Amino acid sequence: MTLGRPRRILVTGATSGIGEAFARTLPRDCDLVLTGRNEAKLDQLAHELASERRKVEVVAADLAASAAVDAIVDTARRGPLDGLVNNAGLGPYGRFRDAATDELTAAVDVNCRAPVALTHALLPHLLEDARSGDRRAFVINVASTAAYAPVPRMAVYAATKAFVLSFTEALATELRSEPLDVLALCPGPVRTRALPFRFAPGTRSPEDVARLALDAVGRTNVAYTDMATRAMLAPLSNARAVVSRALGAGLALTQRGG
Ligand SMILES: NC(=O)c1ccc[n+]([C@@H]2O[C@H](COP(=O)([O-])OP(=O)(O)OC[C@H]3O[C@@H](n4cnc5c(N)ncnc54)[C@H](OP(=O)(O)O)[C@@H]3O)[C@@H](O)[C@H]2O)c1
Numbered sequence: 001m002t003l004g005r006p007r008r009i010l011v012t013g014a015t016s017g018i019g020e021a022f023a024r025t026l027p028r029d030c031d032l033v034l035t036g037r038n039e040a041k042l043d044q045l046a047h048e049l050a051s052e053r054r055k056v057e058v059v060a061a062d063l064a065a066s067a068a069v070d071a072i073v074d075t076a077r078r079g080p081l082d083g084l085v086n087n088a089g090l091g092p093y094g095r096f097r098d099a100a101t102d103e104l105t106a107a108v109d110v111n112c113r114a115p116v117a118l119t120h121a122l123l124p125h126l127l128e129d130a131r132s133g134d135r136r137a138f139v140i141n142v143a144s145t146a147a148y149a150p151v152p153r154m155a156v157y158a159a160t161k162a163f164v165l166s167f168t169e170a171l172a173t174e175l176r177s178e179p180l181d182v183l184a185l186c187p188g189p190v191r192t193r194a195l196p197f198r199f200a201p202g203t204r205s206p207e208d209v210a211r212l213a214l215d216a217v218g219r220t221n222v223a224y225t226d227m228a229t230r231a232m233l234a235p236l237s238n239a240r241a242v243v244s245r246a247l248g249a250g251l252a253l254t255q256r257g258g
Helices: 017-025 039-049 066-074 101-132 156-174 206-216 229-248
Strands: 009-011 031-036 056-060 083-086 138-140 180-188 251-255
Touching: 009 017, 009 066, 017 031, 017 039, 017 206, 031 039, 031 066, 039 056, 056 066, 066 101, 083 101, 101 156, 101 180, 138 156, 156 180, 206 251
Parallel strands: 009 031, 009 083, 031 056, 083 138, 138 180
Antiparallel strands: 180 251
16 A cells, blocks of 8 residues: 555645645645635635646635634545645744733634544545555644743643644554554744744755655654653653754654554
């Protein structure tokens, strides 16, 4: 069974940064389902990326609202689906006590609730398509090096990313015998509008990050750990995150299974 060339991929948060880089990096004959809130940007991407060989569908939806997930799932189920990139995310920066409650809970909804709901709703479709075509599918959940340690002034953001990493690793283990690769992408600083210090040395381009993630799909030797060694590796993971943050160039990919 092979990964094969992906036929149709869903990318959330495709209107900017890493998500847009995923959309632009995927093979030109792979159909795309792109989501975000910015309708004008979605239309621009659809216009630019669609071709005779590729259909691009867009869904404008606010992932802080649960109805958004239903709209995206409806569209995604209307065709084959070989991959889901749960990339949309946001990270309020500043003192927890000064932040608006809505801003904090939106980060939890977009970063945690939406990927769980989308993955849960689309998993049967991904697995069925993969099995029937004798191929593999994938889920990439975009976490962060912030997943490895608490970050004061980004307390909620770092906690949501720890959730994404934990969720992804457990899911990958649960699904290890299925034709599905489940990866957590944990970049360090990436040059997107979300990064306050865009031009610091050692930051990565969103294109680099998207390419690294897509190249990792289907490989089992990216950074394999299993549940039993997780506890032993935790201090090491934290140390690695601190070092990579200090270097400003961290990117870790964790894959379970295989
Ligand atoms: N940049 C970094 O240094 C870095 C490092 C590690 C991890 N990450 C992670 O990478 C992912 C992408 O971030 P980025 O740096 O590329 O940031 P970005 O350029 O700000 O892009 C964020 C994307 O998420 C979408 N999004 C945000 N809130 C949304 C909502 N409520 N509903 C629907 N879509 C929403 C945005 O769409 P609209 O603008 O259309 O709403 C946009 O497409 C995030 O999960 C982030 O946590 C980033």
